[in-house]
Amino acid sequence: MEIDRPPQARLRIGLTVNGRPVEAGIEPRELLLDFLRNRLGLTGAKRSCDVQVCGACTVLVDDVPVSACCTLAYEARGRRVLTIEGLARDGRLHPLQDAFIEHAAVQCGFCTPGMILTALALLREVPAPTPVQVKAHMKDTLCRCTGYWKIIDAVVDAGRRMQAGEAPDAGGGAREVAPRGKP
Amino acid sequence: MTAGRRDSGEGKGGAAAPVDVVGTPVSRVDALDKVTGAAKYTGDLIVPGMLYGKVLRSPFPHARIICVDASAAERIPGVRAVLTGRDLADLDPYYGHAVRDRPVVAIDRVRFAGEPVAAVAADDEHTAHAALAAIQVEYQELPAVTDLTMALNDGAPRVHEEALRPGFLHSGEFRREEGNICYHYRIARGDAARAMAAADVVVEGDYTFPAVYQYAMEPHTVVAQWSADGLTVWACCQHPYLVRAELAGIFRLPQSAVRVIVPYVGGGFGSKSYTRMEPLTAALARKAGRPIRIANRVDEAMLTTRRHNMRCWLRTGVARDGRVVARECRIWLDTGAYADNGPRVALAAGDAAPGPYRWQAVAVDAWAVYTHMPPAGSYRAFGATHLQWIGESQIDVLAHRLGIDPVECRRRNLLRPGEEVRPGRKPLEADLAADVSKVAAAVGWGTPKPPLVGRGVSIGVMGAGANPASTAAVRMQADGTLVLLASTTEIGQGARTVLAQIAAQELALPLERIRVAGADTHVTPYDRSTGASRSTTVAGLAVQRAAADVREQLLDIASRVWGLPRVALRLHEGAVWHETESRSYADLIATHFGIAGGELIGRGEVAPGRGDGQAAGPVFWEISCGGAEVELDPSTGRIRVRRLASVADVGKAINPQLVEVQDEGACLQGLGNAFFEEMLFDGGQLINGSLLEYRVPTMADLPDEFHSILVGNGVGPGPYGAMGVGEGALAAVPGAIVNALLDLGLQMRDLPLTPERVWRRLREVE
Ligand code: FES
Ligand code: FES
Numbered sequence: 046m047e048i049d050r051p052p053q054a055r056l057r058i059g060l061t062v063n064g065r066p067v068e069a070g071i072e073p074r075e076l077l078l079d080f081l082r083n084r085l086g087l088t089g090a091k092r093s094c095d096v097q098v099c100g101a102c103t104v105l106v107d108d109v110p111v112s113a114c115c116t117l118a119y120e121a122r123g124r125r126v127l128t129i130e131g132l133a134r135d136g137r138l139h140p141l142q143d144a145f146i147e148h149a150a151v152q153c154g155f156c157t158p159g160m161i162l163t164a165l166a167l168l169r170e171v172p173a174p175t176p177v178q179v180k181a182h183m184k185d186t187l188c189r190c191t192g193y194w195k196i197i198d199a200v201v202d203a204g205r206r207m208q209a210g211e212a213p214d215a216g217g218g219a220r221e222v223a224p225r226g227k228p
Numbered sequence: 229m230t231a232g233r234r235d236s237g238e239g240k241g242g243a244a245a246p247v248d249v250v251g252t253p254v255s256r257v258d259a260l261d262k263v264t265g266a267a268k269y270t271g272d273l274i275v276p277g278m279l280y281g282k283v284l285r286s287p288f289p290h291a292r293i294i295c296v297d298a299s300a301a302e303r304i305p306g307v308r309a310v311l312t313g314r315d316l317a318d319l320d321p322y323y324g325h326a327v328r329d330r331p332v333v334a335i336d337r338v339r340f341a342g343e344p345v346a347a348v349a350a351d352d353e354h355t356a357h358a359a360l361a362a363i364q365v366e367y368q369e370l371p372a373v374t375d376l377t378m379a380l381n382d383g384a385p386r387v388h389e390e391a392l393r394p395g396f397l398h399s400g401e402f403r404r405e406e407g408n409i410c411y412h413y414r415i416a417r418g419d420a421a422r423a424m425a426a427a428d429v430v431v432e433g434d435y436t437f438p439a440v441y442q443y444a445m446e447p448h449t450v451v452a453q454w455s456a457d458g459l460t461v462w463a464c465c466q467h468p469y470l471v472r473a474e475l476a477g478i479f480r481l482p483q484s485a486v487r488v489i490v491p492y493v494g495g496g497f498g499s500k501s502y503t504r505m506e507p508l509t510a511a512l513a514r515k516a517g518r519p520i521r522i523a524n525r526v527d528e529a530m531l532t533t534r535r536h537n538m539r540c541w542l543r544t545g546v547a548r549d550g551r552v553v554a555r556e557c558r559i560w561l562d563t564g565a566y567a568d569n570g571p572r573v574a575l576a577a578g579d580a581a582p583g584p585y586r587w588q589a590v591a592v593d594a595w596a597v598y599t600h601m602p603p604a605g606s607y608r609a610f611g612a613t614h615l616q617w618i619g620e621s622q623i624d625v626l627a628h629r630l631g632i633d634p635v636e637c638r639r640r641n642l643l644r645p646g647e648e649v650r651p652g653r654k655p656l657e658a659d660l661a662a663d664v665s666k667v668a669a670a671v672g673w674g675t676p677k678p679p680l681v682g683r684g685v686s687i688g689v690m691g692a693g694a695n696p697a698s699t700a701a702v703r704m705q706a707d708g709t710l711v712l713l714a715s716t717t718e719i720g721q722g723a724r725t726v727l728a729q730i731a732a733q734e735l736a737l738p739l740e741r742i743r744v745a746g747a748d749t750h751v752t753p754y755d756r757s758t759g760a761s762r763s764t765t766v767a768g769l770a771v772q773r774a775a776a777d778v779r780e781q782l783l784d785i786a787s788r789v790w791g792l793p794r795v796a797l798r799l800h801e802g803a804v805w806h807e808t809e810s811r812s813y814a815d816l817i818a819t820h821f822g823i824a825g826g827e828l829i830g831r832g833e834v835a836p837g838r839g840d841g842q843a844a845g846p847v848f849w850e851i852s853c854g855g856a857e858v859e860l861d862p863s864t865g866r867i868r869v870r871r872l873a874s875v876a877d878v879g880k881a882i883n884p885q886l887v888e889v890q891d892e893g894a895c896l897q898g899l900g901n902a903f904f905e906e907m908l909f910d911g912g913q914l915i916n917g918s919l920l921e922y923r924v925p926t927m928a929d930l931p932d933e934f935h936s937i938l939v940g941n942g943v944g945p946g947p948y949g950a951m952g953v954g955e956g957a958l959a960a961v962p963g964a965i966v967n968a969l970l971d972l973g974l975q976m977r978d979l980p981l982t983p984e985r986v987w988r989r990l991r992e993v994e
Contacts, residue, residue: 091446093445093526129265142263149886151256151262152889153444153496154267154492155494155720157263161263187445187919188445189445190720190889191889191896192892192893192895192896193930196927220260
């Protein structure tokens with residue numbers, strides 16, 4: 046019987062992940078999601094639908110949101126990949142992360158990394174979106190726990206605060222990444 | 229469009245203590261981990277030496293297995309083990325908390341298309357997947373009953389011919405009836421036939437509800453590992469102690485030799501209640517002699533458990549003045565090839581059939597029926613979601629016929645606080661007439677309506693809280709911080725946060741000094757389950773008592789230290805105070821143990837044996853109350869929801885923000901269930917087993933306006949008068965929408981309300 050064995054041949058790729066250069070040998074068919082999760086241990090991107098519907102696996106590749114479950118790792122060669130693990134900077138949360146906490150836009154959290162990165166792409170295009178714009182942009186990212194209202198509130202609020210200069214993009218959020226109640 | 233306005237109608241409830249962290253919308257204790265990607269779910273864990281498992285599933289709904297030949301698969305490099313029914317000989321291989329009818333992996337026979345027939349363990353997922361194709365299975369196809377009608381026919385093939393054993397959590401008496409009946413629940417109160425004959429107006433009809441997929445975004449994932457000590461399982465399960473009991477039964481181990489650890493769970497909604505992929509993963513790990521991870525894909529999750537599809541006949545009789553007289557109901561729920569939670573779903577559906585009204589007589593029969601379909605079990609607000617829209621739509625039909633306003637008709641008939649809801653069960657806590665008035669007002673009841681706009685309300689009560697059986701422990705550490713141990717699992721509902729708030733309140737301890745451990749049966753004490761909206765109410769009460777236990781110990785120590793009676797002391801900000809003098813908790817613990825160490829351990833329990841509720845239950849009646857204003861496009865059959873409102877009657881909102889988001893989420897699932905969610909089958913084969921074809925609500929499906937109305941009368945049995953929410957709204961929404969369509973003269977008897985179905989119905993009515 047013919048068995049579809051993992052090929053031994055490896056492709057070598059170089060890319061930047063969360064600001065750090067990465068060199069790796071990959072299988073040609075290896076998905077970006079598996080590459081990030083299994084090889085780099087970046088498990089923030091989640092696998093849910095596996096067919097580019099839910100957005101749980103969303104990461105930014107050269108600032109564009111992509112479904113890592115349906116993208117070959119090879120396609121990310123020479124590019125900049127941002128995962129949720131790379132969003133906080135200098136020990137401070139991104140304003141979107143702050144806003145998701147404050148507005149209770151997080152429940153089980155399985156959609157949260159993809160949701161936040163999808164929102165980040167929106168804020169970079171439309172700095173202070175209205176709720177209608179948020180809905181239009183994010184309607185292809187699923188959350189089964191919340192009723193979406195609090196996610197919309199969080200994104201609108203983060204956009205407003207970033208535009209008002211209260212919070213810069215990348216880091217500078219109100220909260221520290223350090224655990225709560227640190228002495 | 230507005231981004232949702234919320235009203236807070238919260239009243240006073242419970243004992244107000246000085247540090248009011250209870251009742252405050254504090255941020256979730258798990259939020260930081262979740263927004264940074266640090267939160268670990270079962271699928272994120274790597275156990276050293278772990279292999280990856282894949283499951284071979286039956287292509288037939290009913291067949292005899294003549295032979296399984298795994299030899300070719302076993303020879304593939306990288307394949308470490310193949311599990312088949314033959315490997316279960318030394319086990320007690322049938323499980324099921326209600327009925328022990330389900331084999332760990334198929335033995336001699338398959339009973340639904342998608343049933344696990346074999347499982348492969350390999351070095352990586354690709355190899356495991358590829359090896360499935362190398363397993364040769366010879367089947368002899370057998371006649372299958374793939375819907376309720378076929379299963380209920382005289383002489384239909386029986387899904388289970390053998391004698392069945394009850395599971396350890398079978399609800400009620402175990403009576404195996406003839407044919408394919410798995411379970412029968414009945415309510416008979418008064419002479420329904422006679423009362424119905426005396427009613428002035430009677431309406432009756434046949435209704436259907438489809439099979440629905442819970443779609444927790446994280447599909448079932450399990451890691452199992454064996455050692456000399458026994459079995460350790462990491463699983464995204466809702467009820468770790470029930471899973472442990474079933475694993476111990478299957479593998480013939482003492483319960484203490486099975487350890488179930490629950491990392492963060494990516495949503496449950498009932499899909500992860502009871503035992504799912506754990507036995508198969510553990511059996512495969514046992515055969516391979518290595519740790520194994522099995523992660524379901526979405527199509528596999530859909531075949532693992534689902535919501536029951538249902539057929540129902542309902543008749544309601546009322547008097548001319550609008551007083552309800554009698555209701556008769558027959559319910560058939562397709563529980564699939566295995567009972568799963570079917571008996572409890574039948575019970576809940578039967579309980580939901582009469583609605584929260586004062587009847588002269590009621591006759592309800594609810595049957596869970598075996599078919600050769602994928603098994604059906606729990607999904608948020610089961611039973612109530614099936615029945616409430618049906619009962620509520622008949623109330624509206626009758627009200628319209630009598631020329632009585634539907635809200636007014638309800639006010640005349642709704643049960644009042646303290647009245648009996650179901651014979652022999654707990655009386656009602658909430659004020660239903662007030663709740664229904666609130667949602668009606670929120671959707672503009674009584675104000676002028678544009679053309680093609682209709683309004684509806686729906687109300688019901690659901691027995692919630694499962695059993696009053698929970699324990700908890702808190703450990704105050706030498707530095708005065710607290711570790712909270714409870715086995716209610718964090719599935720997104722916010723359990724860890726709410727439990728921490730309760731402990732903070734009881735111990736006057738800043739919230740950030742509390743850590744809540746994840747459920748782990750070797751560490752966190754027993755809890756029955758995480759579901760039925762019980763975490764705050766029941767586990768919360770156990771935590772409150774555990775914290776109070778430590779508070780008493782602190783007061784004892786302080787009163788000894790100062791030589792003062794305890795009444796002269798109070799707790800504030802992590803210290804015990806006497807007038808202006810204070811000793812920190814850390815200080816007191818150090819004094820007590822004589823070194824800078826030690827800890828105070830508090831325990832709390834909820835049990836009928838100590839007077840907590842009655843075993844017959846329910847712990848409380850969860851309120852399900854919603855209103856909708858819809859606009860119909862008659863040319864397409866599309867329905868737009870202009871306004872949606874829900875009452876979250878929580879007794880006391882420990883964290884109002886978390887209550888709101890739970891209620892919002894339940895409402896949105898209600899919209900999905902009402903408008904488009906439906907698992908489609910052809911001859912027992914699932915044909916929309918992917919999110920490409922199975923649609924769940926997105927931001928584009930939000931109503932224009934949404935009102936979540938918090939009601940807190942402090943009447944619940946939980947801490948501070950709390951009672952659970954989170955499920956009721958899902959059951960309320962379909963009824964509110966169906967009634968809003970009825971307001972437009974369109975009577976719908978089948979869900980979901982797809983545009984095509986609505987459009988066809990419009991043509992029939994015209
Ligand atoms: S998992 Fe990639 S889009 Fe759903
Ligand atoms: S928070 Fe659970 S899926 Fe969004």
